[in-house]
Amino acid sequence: MQEYEDAPPPADALAESLRGFGYSAETAIADIIDNSITAKARNVFVNVELAAGTPFISILDDGEGMSEKTLREAMKLGSQSPLIPRAEADLGRFGLGLKTASFSQARSLTVASKRKGGEVAIRRWDLDYLADSKGEWRLLTSAPEDAGPHIERLEKQESGTLVLWNKLDRVRPRHSAAVGGAKSHLLMEQLEQHLSMVFHRYLEGGQPKLKLHVNAARIRPWDPFLSSHPACRPSPEETVGTANARIRVKGFVLxxxxxxxxxxxWNQAGGSEGWVTSQGFYIYRNDRLLVAGGWLGLGRPRPWVRDETHKLARIRVDLPNSEDAAWQIDVKKSDASPPENLRARLTDLALAIRGEARSVFVHRGEYGKSPKVANLARPWKSVRIGGQSAYRIDTIHPVASYILSSLDDDDRSIAAFFKLLENTVPVEKIWIDTVEQGELPATPFSGETREQIRALARDLLASLMRGRGLSEDEARAQLRRMAPFDQHSEIIDEI
Incomplete structure (x- = not known):
């Protein structure tokens, strides 16, 4: 038999250490709402008051509530082993979220809960009280003196749970020099954005699974995929993984x-962090968003980074909660890493979505207006010279071919000018304007009047008929296969 001695951690020391998990106010509140969803709540009311004499944050739901015994167990740290199988709809895992999320923002955590037909049960952790408790885990059984109005709201409900944070020593208001209620303006904006994103699948539809209110304002869902927009390009959903762990993956080109x-x-669709940051994988567990964007360390031949040209690519991944360990879901539910056996397949799927997103980005203006044209003729082509990208005039383009073939053998001025154009393409300038300054080059024919576009089309039509011996109908058909006239077929009909 092994000899041992009991070595429990001092309550005050461990509780203070648990404050460093790295939650923000919005991620901490989202973690509390997870418990409300697990308790089958249909409504959650978040109240944030930072300007009052006694600041507080409260989260009240109308879920099933807890008995006194269940509440006592829920208030223990590590209240349930993460190795125990969870119910399919359970959004928890470690038995730590309620406590670590709360301690990250406040020194006092009160939880009051009521079952249908039962009385209100109350438990409270107070870190200042623990500091004087000689290391003992003393869980208080009463609410703070100023909690009366919050408890009364719960008592009026048939059932539900109240989470109340006091002594908000780590809530960052994130405000300007404004005074009064405007102090928490930025915090409230970030909180609403975060909740509308994380729980958007619960908030969607005419009869949503959840109604979420922050300071009486109802939170509306933010769909990361713009799936209802007619120009969104979804890919077919694919199922990967083993029979016991089926993972659903679906790509979107926005x-x-x-x-x-x-x-x-446009700005709203980019998300709170902007378009470039919001590209990549969106990991869900039971419809709850865990990871918003990023490429999960995937890539070929090296890990991808978020860049301008792939900012329209977003990929939805749905996990069952049995896959938490395989995907290395952390306590905060904010990080994930795909298992080794899925990385190659996820990379292949992402390559296809990234490629399509890059095409939409590069050839914007050609999607959603007219059907794509096969074998589209472009005057420029990309080539590789010495392992680097370069850009050359495509001499087989109908117009370029006509111009070069019509030159006198002694007059190479046009050919020389083509060479000059090819070797002075301002690639660096275009890249800086696009990536560093966030500008997008003007779309084809920007700033041109309809009459100017018609005149150019008329000249090109004449060149095709004269230089290539095409009939008028043949020339019109070929002009429709030239960028950017493939998007202006109606102008060609007017000539």
Missing amino acids: PNKDMIEDEKA
Whole structure:
């Protein structure tokens, strides 16, 4: 028999250490709402008051509630082993979220809960009280003196749970020099954005699974995939993994800026972190968003980074909660890493979505207006010279071919000018304007009047008929296969 001695951690020391998990106010509140969803709540009311004499944050739901015995167990740290199988709809795992999320923001955590037909049960952790408790785990059985109005709201409900944070020593208001209620403006904005993203699948539809209110304002869902937009390009859903762990994966190529006319709508679709940061994988467990964007360390031949040209690529991954360990889901539910046996397949799927997203980005203006044209003729082509990308005029382009073939043998001025153009393409300038300054080059024919576009089409049509001996119908058909006239077929009909 092994000899041993009991070595429990001092309550005050461990509780203070658990404050360093790295939650923000919005991620901590989302973790509390997970418990409400698991308790089958239909409504959750979040109240944030930082300007009052006694600041507080409260989260009240109308879920099933807990008995006194269940509440006592729930308030223990590590209340349930993460190795125990969870119910399919359970959003928890470690038995730590309620405590670590709360301690990360406040020194006092009160939980009051009521079962249908039962009385309100109350338990409270107070870190200042623990500091004077000689290392003992003293769980208080009463609410703080100023909690009366919050408890009364719960008592009026048939059932539900109240989580109350006091002594908010780590809530960062994130405000300007403004005074009064405006102090928490930025915090409230970030909180609403985060909750609308994390729980968007619960908030969607005419009869949503959950109604979420922050300071009486109802939170509306934010769909990362713009799936209802007509120019969104979804891929077929694919199932990967083993029979016991089926993972659903679906890619989306979002519309480019010229497909979203409203500037505000474009900015909202980019998410709170912006378009570049929001690209990549979106990992869900039981419809709850865990990871928003990023490429999960995947890539070929090296891990991908978030860049401008792939900002329209987003990929949805749905996990069952039995896969937490395989995907290395952390306590905060904010990080994940795909298992080795899925990395190659996920990389292949992402390659396809990234490739399509890059095409939409590079050739914006050609998607959603007219059907794609096969074998589209472009005057420029990309080539590799000495292992680097370069850009050359495509001499087999119908117009370029006509110009070069019509030159006198002694007059090589046009050919020389073509060479000059090819070797002075301002690649660096285009890249800086696009990536560093966030600008997008003007779409084809930007700033041109309809009459100017018609005149150019008329000249090119004449060149095709004269230089290549095409009939008028043949020349019109070929002009429709030239960029960017493939998007202006109606103008060709007007000539």
